[in-house]
Amino acid sequence: xxxxxxxxxxxxxxxxxxxxxxxxxxxxxxxxxxxxxxxxxxxxxxxxxxxxxxxxxxxxxxxxxxxxxxxxxxxxxxxxxxxxxxxxxxxxxxxxxxxxxxxxxxxxxxxxxxxxxxxxxxxxxxxxxxxxxxxxxxxxxxxxxxxxxxxxxxxxxxxxxxxxxxxxxxxxxxxxxxxxxxxxxxxxxxxxxxxxxxxxxxxxxxxxxxxxxxxxxxxxxxxxxxxxxxxxxxxxxxxxxxxxxxxxxxxxxxxxxxxxxxxxxxxxxxxxxxxxxxxxxxxxxxxxxxxxxxxxxxxxxxxxxxxxxxxxxxxxxxxxxxxxxxxxxxxxxxxxxxxxxxxxxxxxxxxxxxxxxxxxxxxxxxxxxxxxxxxxxxxxxxxxxxxx
Amino acid sequence: xxxxxxxxxxxxxxxxxxxxxxxxxxxxxxxxxxxxxxxxxxxxxxxxxxxxxxxxxxxxxxxxxxxxxxxxxxxxxxxxxxxxxxxxxxxxxxxxxxxxxxxxxxxxxxxxxxxxxxxxxxxxxxxxxxxxxxxxxxxxxxxxxxxxxxxxxxxxxxxxxxxxxxxxxxxxxxxxxxxxxxxxxxxxxxxxxxxxxxxxxxxxxxxxxxxxxxxxxxxxxxxxxxxxxxxxxxxxxxxxxxxxxxxxxxxxxxxxxxxxxxxxxxxxxxxxxxxxxxxxxxxxxxxxxxxxxxxxx
Numbered sequence: 224x225x226x227x228x229x230x231x232x233x234x235x236x237x238x239x240x241x242x243x244x245x246x247x248x249x250x251x252x253x254x255x256x257x258x259x260x261x262x263x264x265x266x267x268x269x270x271x272x273x274x275x276x277x278x279x280x281x282x283x284x285x286x287x288x289x290x291x292x293x294x295x296x297x298x299x300x301x302x303x304x305x306x307x308x309x310x311x312x313x314x315x316x317x318x319x320x321x322x323x324x325x326x327x328x329x330x331x332x333x334x335x336x337x338x339x340x341x342x343x344x345x346x347x348x349x350x351x352x353x354x355x356x357x358x359x360x361x362x363x364x365x366x367x368x369x370x371x372x373x374x375x376x377x378x379x380x381x382x383x384x385x386x387x388x389x390x391x392x393x394x395x396x397x398x399x400x401x402x403x404x405x406x407x408x409x410x411x412x413x414x415x416x417x418x419x420x421x422x423x424x425x426x427x428x429x430x431x432x433x434x435x436x437x438x439x440x441x442x443x444x445x446x447x448x449x450x451x452x453x454x455x456x457x458x459x460x461x462x463x464x465x466x467x468x469x470x471x472x473x474x475x476x477x478x479x480x481x482x483x484x485x486x487x488x489x490x491x492x493x494x495x496x497x498x499x500x501x502x503x504x505x506x507x508x509x510x511x512x513x514x515x516x517x518x519x520x521x522x523x524x525x526x527x528x529x530x531x532x533x534x535x536x537x538x539x540x541x542x543x544x545x546x547x548x549x550x551x552x553x554x555x556x557x558x559x560x561x562x563x564x565x566x567x568x569x570x571x572x573x574x575x576x577x578x579x580x581x582x583x584x585x586x587x588x589x590x591x592x593x594x595x596x597x598x599x600x601x602x603x604x605x606x607x608x609x610x611x
Numbered sequence: 612x613x614x615x616x617x618x619x620x621x622x623x624x625x626x627x628x629x630x631x632x633x634x635x636x637x638x639x640x641x642x643x644x645x646x647x648x649x650x651x652x653x654x655x656x657x658x659x660x661x662x663x664x665x666x667x668x669x670x671x672x673x674x675x676x677x678x679x680x681x682x683x684x685x686x687x688x689x690x691x692x693x694x695x696x697x698x699x700x701x702x703x704x705x706x707x708x709x710x711x712x713x714x715x716x717x718x719x720x721x722x723x724x725x726x727x728x729x730x731x732x733x734x735x736x737x738x739x740x741x742x743x744x745x746x747x748x749x750x751x752x753x754x755x756x757x758x759x760x761x762x763x764x765x766x767x768x769x770x771x772x773x774x775x776x777x778x779x780x781x782x783x784x785x786x787x788x789x790x791x792x793x794x795x796x797x798x799x800x801x802x803x804x805x806x807x808x809x810x811x812x813x814x815x816x817x818x819x820x821x822x823x824x825x826x827x828x829x830x831x832x833x834x835x836x837x838x839x840x841x842x843x844x845x846x847x848x849x850x851x852x853x854x855x856x857x858x859x860x861x862x863x864x865x866x867x868x869x870x871x872x873x874x875x876x877x878x879x880x881x882x883x884x885x886x887x888x889x890x891x892x893x894x895x896x897x898x899x900x901x902x903x904x905x906x907x908x
Contacts, residue, residue: 423714494751500709501745502764502817503737512763517754 267586274584277372277385278335278343280305280361284314286324291315298333301357305367307334309386334374335367337384337577343369346576375584379550380566384577389585391552392566395465395545396534396592398556402469403476403533408526410473411480418481419488420510439478446475447539455543463544463559471543472533479532483525487518520604527600531593537564563589660685660825660855661706666720668701668710675701677879678720683825683872688847688856690870690887692863694907697876699859703827706857707743708736724825741768744818748830750810752802752817757794760802760813761785761820768821780820787853788816789846808839815846819854826850828858832865844869863903867891875899 282298284290290297294311310333318324339358341347350358361367379391422428450471454460460467491514499509515522540546546565553560561569567585570578661683668676676698683689691699701710708729710716722729729739752760761781762771771777781798785791790812794805802813811831818826828847832840847856847869860866866873867887874884875898883890883899894900901907 492751494747494749495753497709497712497745497747498751498753498814498817500712501707501740501747502821503740503768504764505737508767512767513753 264590267583267590270580271583271585271587273344273346274375274580274587275372276344276369277374278340278367279332279370280335280339281330281332281366282306283328283330284333285328286314286318287326291318301353302361304351304354305335305339305358305361307336307383307385309381309383310334332370334385337575339367340369340385341575341577343367344580346580375581379552380548380561380569381550382548384573384575384581387570387578387581389563389566389588391550392561392563392585393588393592394552394554395468395549395560396562398465398554398560399469399472399545399562400530400534402465402556403472404526404530406470406473407477407480407529411477411526411529412484412522414477415481415484415488416510416515419485420514421506435478435481439482442538443475443536444538444542446471447542449474450539450543461557461559463547463549463561464557465545465560466556467543468540468545468560468562469556471539472536475536475539476529476533479529480526483529484518484522487521487525488514490521491517520607523603523607524600527596527603531596531600534562534596535564535589535593537562537568540565563592658685659683660724661857662721662723663705664721664723666702666705666718666722668698668705668719669717670713671715675879676705679881681874681881681884683855683857685824685855686851686853687871688851688858688869689872689874690866691857691859691874691876692861692866692902693876693882694902695861696878698879699874699876700829702876702881703829703857703859706825706827707740707745709745711736741821742823743825743827744821744823746811746814746818746826746828746831749834750807750814752805752810752813754801754803756799757785757802757805757813758798761816764817764821770821784816784820785813787819787850788812789842789849790816806839808835808842811835811839811843812846815843815850819850823854825855825857828856830859830861833861840865863891875902877902 280302282302284297286297291314294314295303297311297314298306335343338347338349342350342355342358343362358367374386375388377390378386378388381387418428418432450467454467454470455462460470495513495517496509499513504512537546540562544559545561546568547559547561548569549559549561551558563585567582567589570582570585573579659682661681663679663681663683666676666679667674679698679702681689691702693699704710705718705722706724706729710718718730724739724742727734753763755763758781761784762777765771765780766777771780782791782795785794790809793809794813797804802810805813811834815826815831832843835843844865847858850856851871858870870887872884873887873890875882875890875894875896877898883894883896885895889895890899891903894903
């Protein structure tokens, strides 16, 4: 005799309860990780936002013979301590290059000292009482305020926090990534194409496969040691340069690109290959005309994610000398340079609060670039995706 | 049967009928019903398309084909029937060396086309596939436009130099495949946007675009509905004027409808090869008879 609906329902109740519990647990896991992300990002934004603002003071700058000899004399004595030393230093040269300035007095906004900046942001109070009074007066007159910090996006590192910026590190990152991509994209894709489309399935290729998979899991600092030993010590590539950094990161990114490209190639249905072989394509024609176009979105996505990973990498760069105080931006790949995560690392080890906010600001810029790269990966995937 | 062991690579003679007519005379005219005997004479040689002798094939240790010998005649449809796993698809793939793609495959024996051994060292499998086209079980158009699907192979083989030639060739192939009227206004839409039956005809158009001698079809209608199947069967009947067709089918009615010759495979052996009429009316072997009458398979 079969069971009635009532009997079946009674048994089912337990099973439904279990699946409801499971649903809540999985959802809980999602909420928890989303909460972590929200806390992390909002903390970064709160800490990093001030880095995008910089105190500036409107002063009268007199360009004359005296200030050419002694730049500090260019402004009034009482506001002098409020202004960044970085403003005074280049004054004589400025006058030399621009003789028309001589003998004039200009009212201009100049960068304030970092103590003023931190005081106005309410972080630190390291100003002398007299200077504080002067500043108060300037603020009331509207001649001292927080403005958008263009310096942060146009200069390199500096020992003066008000002059320190992310630009040279960003340029270094671009140069390093160009080297990385130029080396590991062609080599990685070709290796994957060989392994997936041409290589016979034998012990040797299996061994290579296992090794590539293992390489992807090797701690990145070991690649730094390898880079030091091979590129710098053996081939004499200039240390601290984007060239050596890029080559080192290429070693690290190569397995990621090979693995993701192989996965993309493997996802192309064999029916397409058979169709191509069936009309008399050579192996290379099969790959070039049929397999690669279909797998391109996957290959690009994998490569961009590999690149993004390399971009956030610091450890191997410590070994090849890219984590250092490098103030100049250079678009040459052989000059000393640093990269964004290395710059963040350098700032994080500075003690005062002005650099702490730079650290968070740098992280925000790096995150923005990474989000941009990932969005690009998604966009490329959608653009080139084809159905079959 | 003695004669199967002697000459089972040729369709077996029907003893009751007189010999003498040629294959071409018989099978390309409008009265194929008169099951004339097929004899091995000069004119048969002339019309021979593919000659297979003592072909054995192993997947690793497993022997999938055992001493197959068949003559495939030009401008006929030859059907390969048999239960699943009997080796008929494997045999079909030997004719254009698609088995080369499987590394564990080992082949012994002769597959001869145009007087050349296709497995010989000097034979380029790309050249072979240029002359032996293939249509697969599941329609597999390239993920490209309808036009590109057809134009790709001729362009690759340098058969067309001018744009106009290419257009003409694509139109001709699509017309031959009976698809032109349905797709002429949407040549640049993806091939995969067509229905299953249309996709399969597109695959046929793709195969005939390079004007091969032989077209292999591996269960071309098994993924299609009855109406599309009927269309493809009609098409096969038409195409044999220009091409030699070897088809694998699970459907015995289909073999009876479209094939001039039928070969019955069982467990890697070819049990019987005969004119289709003969095969279905009066099979020479017990196994073939049992299979055809539905006792197994």
